[in-house]
Amino acid sequence: MSAECMVTVAEIENRGRGLVATQPLKAGQIVLRDSPVLLYSSLLPSSSSYYCHNCHKTLQSSSSSQVCPSCSVVFCSPDCLTAAASCSHSPYLCQALSRLRNCPDLPLDRQVQARFLIAAYNLSLVNRSEFQVLLNLQGAVTDDDITAANSLHPLISSLFPPSSIPPLELTAALLAKDRQNAFGLMEPFVEDRQRSVRAYGIYPKASFFNHDCLPNACRFDYVDAAAENNNSDIIVRMIHDVPQGREICLSYFPVNLDYSTRQKRLLDDYGFNCDCDRCKVEANWSDNDNDNDNDVDDDENEEQLMEEEQDEEMAAADAENGGDTDFPHAYFFMRYMCDRNNCWGTLAPLPPSNATPSTVMECNVCGNLKNDAIGSQG
Numbered sequence: 001m002s003a004e005c006m007v008t009v010a011e012i013e014n015r016g017r018g019l020v021a022t023q024p025l026k027a028g029q030i031v032l033r034d035s036p037v038l039l040y041s042s043l044l045p046s047s048s049s050y051y052c053h054n055c056h057k058t059l060q061s062s063s064s065s066q067v068c069p070s071c072s073v074v075f076c077s078p079d080c081l082t083a084a085a086s087c088s089h090s091p092y093l094c095q096a097l098s099r100l101r102n103c104p105d106l107p108l109d110r111q112v113q114a115r116f117l118i119a120a121y122n123l124s125l126v127n128r129s130e131f132q133v134l135l136n137l138q139g140a141v142t143d144d145d146i147t148a149a150n151s152l153h154p155l156i157s158s159l160f161p162p163s164s165i166p167p168l169e170l171t172a173a174l175l176a177k178d179r180q181n182a183f184g185l186m187e188p189f190v191e192d193r194q195r196s197v198r199a200y201g202i203y204p205k206a207s208f209f210n211h212d213c214l215p216n217a218c219r220f221d222y223v224d225a226a227a228e229n230n231n232s233d234i235i236v237r238m239i240h241d242v243p244q245g246r247e248i249c250l251s252y253f254p255v256n257l258d259y260s261t262r263q264k265r266l267l268d269d270y271g272f273n274c275d276c277d278r279c280k281v282e283a284n285w286s287d288n289d290n291d292n293d294n295d296v297d298d299d300e301n302e303e304q305l306m307e308e309e310q311d312e313e314m315a316a317a318d319a320e321n322g323g324d325t326d327f328p329h330a331y332f333f334m335r336y337m338c339d340r341n342n343c344w345g346t347l348a349p350l351p352p353s354n355a356t357p358s359t360v361m362e363c364n365v366c367g368n369l370k371n372d373a374i375g376s377q378g
């Protein structure tokens, strides 16, 4: 059975649409493969010249690289140049990105938003049905989206003929959809180096996954390691078994973040208060009282460790529940969080072969494979 049949879109109370298992699902099973309808670079123009402007693979110093004759951006192969010319690097987009490169004073976050808007409006010109996918995404507009739209509108308007300038409201709505639905394609993991996002993508099916702070599935990508033409594809695999009818959720960020950081991020970026089982337990932890005093930058928060005390508190909470909750929290961290230094990835088994579960766990951040002692025992 194809991965696409294993989950279906359903309306979930207080969460909008979500993806639900159509059958009992096994640990390691692939429930979704998805390709982006839109992909844009998140890097400074100087760094983005190291990547193919179509598939975002690192360019090799080989003769197969192709240069756009109009704007000089580079593609990894003639195939990527041809594919891009009719879609992601149309004449409109080529001209628009050249204009954007002439705005060096625009801060990087605004440049990245401008690249998204250029890619989105390009999609409206080259592929109406995929643009419609974008319009159908969830996305409540905030004041920040309106501020960003106001600041970028003169630039965006200048890229269109006066008769077809898109309305400001559409620009704000698109920015909101991007914020709440884009997946970051990260640079491959290097120990002791801060990982950055290479590109953002809008994935039409994966954007239906809701968030849970203890997810039952996780997302894999194989940037620079994927088979030909699949550099930006993502795969979602089950972390553990779930019954038919269960909602399948991802975590929108590394699972080691603390309670108040998670709540803040979910409210600021995604517009909701999380009341998942883990949050219900952690909402009562005493050290949350101090969390706000320690507010630090989001990036720094990503680096925060799941402190030992918290592990102990989780174990205590599970013990209080009789230790027989459906899926104890401490167990999740012991079994499904990568223990490699500075990684904070989530582990999921490799796909089962011939219905036999795999005992090898793969980390979705560093790619490490490790034998699953608990799984292989039983």
Ligand SMILES: C[S@@+](CC[C@H](N)C(=O)[O-])C[C@H]1O[C@@H](n2cnc3c(N)ncnc32)[C@H](O)[C@@H]1O
Residues within 6 Å of the ligand: 014, 015, 016, 017, 018, 137, 138, 180, 181, 207, 208, 209, 210, 211, 212, 269, 270, 271, 272, 273, 274, 275
């Ligand atoms: C990537 S979309 C997920 C699909 C979305 N529910 C829809 O209807 O298209 C992200 C948005 O879904 C909603 N969402 C995701 N997880 C949620 C959760 N655990 N509780 C409440 N809302 C959630 C939020 O509105 C969030 O901005």
